Amino acid sequence: MAGTAVRTARARPRPPLQKPGAGTLTRAAVVAVILLISLFALPELLSLYYVDAMTQVAVYAMVTLGLGLLVGRVGLVSLGQVAVLAIGAWTAARLLFATTLPYPVVLLAAGVVTMALGTLIGLPALRLRGLYLALITLMLAGAITVVLATANFPNGGHGFLGYDASSVHIPPIRRPSIAASDPAYFRYSVIVAALMFLLAGVHIKTRPGRAWAAIRQSEPAALAAGINVTLYKLWAFALASFITGVAGGVLAGAVHYLYSIGFPTQDSITLLAVVLMGGAYSLWGAVVAALLLQLLPAGLHNWGVSADWLTILFGLGVLQVLTTAPGGLADQVPKDLARLGRLLRRHLPSGAGG
Amino acid sequence: MDSERGVIEVTGLTVRFGGVTSLDGMTVTFAAGTCGLIGPNGAGKTTFFNVLSGFVRPAAGSVLAFGDDLLAMVHFRRARWGVRRTFQTEQAIEDLTVFDNVAMVHEHAGLGSASRRQDVLDAIAFVGLEAGPAARVGTLAAGQRRLVEVARAVVGRPKLVLLDEPAAGLPDEETAHLGDVIRGIPEQTGGLTILVDHDMSLVSACCETTAVLDFGKLIASGPTAEVLRDERVVRAYLGTAELA
Numbered sequence: 078m079a080g081t082a083v084r085t086a087r088a089r090p091r092p093p094l095q096k097p098g099a100g101t102l103t104r105a106a107v108v109a110v111i112l113l114i115s116l117f118a119l120p121e122l123l124s125l126y127y128v129d130a131m132t133q134v135a136v137y138a139m140v141t142l143g144l145g146l147l148v149g150r151v152g153l154v155s156l157g158q159v160a161v162l163a164i165g166a167w168t169a170a171r172l173l174f175a176t177t178l179p180y181p182v183v184l185l186a187a188g189v190v191t192m193a194l195g196t197l198i199g200l201p202a203l204r205l206r207g208l209y210l211a212l213i214t215l216m217l218a219g220a221i222t223v224v225l226a227t228a229n230f231p232n233g234g235h236g237f238l239g240y241d242a243s244s245v246h247i248p249p250i251r252r253p254s255i256a257a258s259d260p261a262y263f264r265y266s267v268i269v270a271a272l273m274f275l276l277a278g279v280h281i282k283t284r285p286g287r288a289w290a291a292i293r294q295s296e297p298a299a300l301a302a303g304i305n306v307t308l309y310k311l312w313a314f315a316l317a318s319f320i321t322g323v324a325g326g327v328l329a330g331a332v333h334y335l336y337s338i339g340f341p342t343q344d345s346i347t348l349l350a351v352v353l354m355g356g357a358y359s360l361w362g363a364v365v366a367a368l369l370l371q372l373l374p375a376g377l378h379n380w381g382v383s384a385d386w387l388t389i390l391f392g393l394g395v396l397q398v399l400t401t402a403p404g405g406l407a408d409q410v411p412k413d414l415a416r417l418g419r420l421l422r423r424h425l426p427s428g429a430g431g
Numbered sequence: 432m433d434s435e436r437g438v439i440e441v442t443g444l445t446v447r448f449g450g451v452t453s454l455d456g457m458t459v460t461f462a463a464g465t466c467g468l469i470g471p472n473g474a475g476k477t478t479f480f481n482v483l484s485g486f487v488r489p490a491a492g493s494v495l496a497f498g499d500d501l502l503a504m505v506h507f508r509r510a511r512w513g514v515r516r517t518f519q520t521e522q523a524i525e526d527l528t529v530f531d532n533v534a535m536v537h538e539h540a541g542l543g544s545a546s547r548r549q550d551v552l553d554a555i556a557f558v559g560l561e562a563g564p565a566a567r568v569g570t571l572a573a574g575q576r577r578l579v580e581v582a583r584a585v586v587g588r589p590k591l592v593l594l595d596e597p598a599a600g601l602p603d604e605e606t607a608h609l610g611d612v613i614r615g616i617p618e619q620t621g622g623l624t625i626l627v628d629h630d631m632s633l634v635s636a637c638c639e640t641t642a643v644l645d646f647g648k649l650i651a652s653g654p655t656a657e658v659l660r661d662e663r664v665v666r667a668y669l670g671t672a673e674l675a
Contacts, residue, residue: 284538287524287527287531287534287535287538288535288539290524290526290527290531291524291527291535293526294522294524294525294526295518295522295524297484297486297518297522298518298522298524300484300485300486300506300507301484301510301514301515301516301518301522302510302535302536302539302540302583303507303508303509303510303511303536303539303540303541304507304535304539305507305539306507
């Protein structure tokens, strides 16, 4: 009887709002296919060089996801995300050397610690916006870089810092036992990244996402709607920092050895550039940004071209995005493809398309 | 019903921005239904709304709303208490759907989630929006966005609805529709509405009583028809020309 009641309740006619539209289903299918290809086909098809590069893409997709949330959803520009990533990596490395905790627990802990510190970095966001916030986060990131250069990353030493300058045989940072090989660790990274995208997606689709959209467009309108602007801005920083901290944890296992010179302050600027190029307003944009940031240099290096050219390319890319395609590549490329399709249909013989 | 409507008592409200006195000892009572608030540009109308919203801290004065000290509340908490508003430059959130625009207010105003869906759809139906609830606000025309803003302002039976020039820039037929909507707000919400607008025919059609500000001072208040005939109002508002 209870079953019938439930079925009747579900059968009640509803306005079209809650029915998953064709678009939603297509999107879910595309995500599933990409995930399956990443998990099963890519590690088989790619050389180890590119498997490692794709692991970096998975890591940096989380970092660009976090920055995209701040910039695209809430309108907060942070130029300190690479330092936030370093905090996550440091925390994970320290825990991995000091404890035998399972890897997911370490990732979670790295996320939580980074969340706490990253939210502190976000405190100026309560008073500042735009250029000034960018400047302050850049300064804080610079300060963190200086601290890291002094403290160094843990290398199996003792004490709080876990760094031993006299170590000769530095043990590698461990990986989860189920993902010790490079292809397996790539799969592991993709799954963690997918979970982080899911976490961000759920936020965007629900109460915080609506609050962020309001804050981004107009703080007075958000306040008048009863939104605690302070809380939701800090929430955005907390979520972005958590995701970036988890990315740091995945990065620690990916590279085995961490050095403070690996997290230069200026990388945060490049990070913002690729996030804008990829598209700060969509989750796909974060993936595109990570591909630009990690796969492109790996490819260029492999072909013997200096990756320094990318600075120029990214500069031109940002210019192009800011002037003609504010939605970034993730928004523009599908539009351009659709336009191309229409153009082809119009000019090709009638049999070629409907 | 009338006992629920209550009153907004404003006493000696003064706001200064640097050397400029934007509101100068404003004392007025908004009694019930829909009240007009008119005055020339720069008279302090929007400043008054900003005080009620908590965006501006007055130098002196008090606002008692239904017996509660409104100025003592943190700005974002006032929506929960029951203040809603629209803005002179319309602020419907472009990235959200019509439904989410209205639901956003509902969920932050501390209203239960059980009735949310129905309340939101009621508010959207009330303003007579042509677009469906699933339409993205960024795709809507100006008049439709205004209505989304009004729907946000009336959802969940607020106590005080502030409308800041809702008809600005709208063509006549849309203004007429908006007038119908505004006249329906007291019944829809059971609360009090204050309407700021320069369109005197809209104010006459919607408001039983009207207050007039000029240079931050209240120069008249009372039944709308009388106020609009008041010589001081005519002089302040239209210079020496006659009110049509």
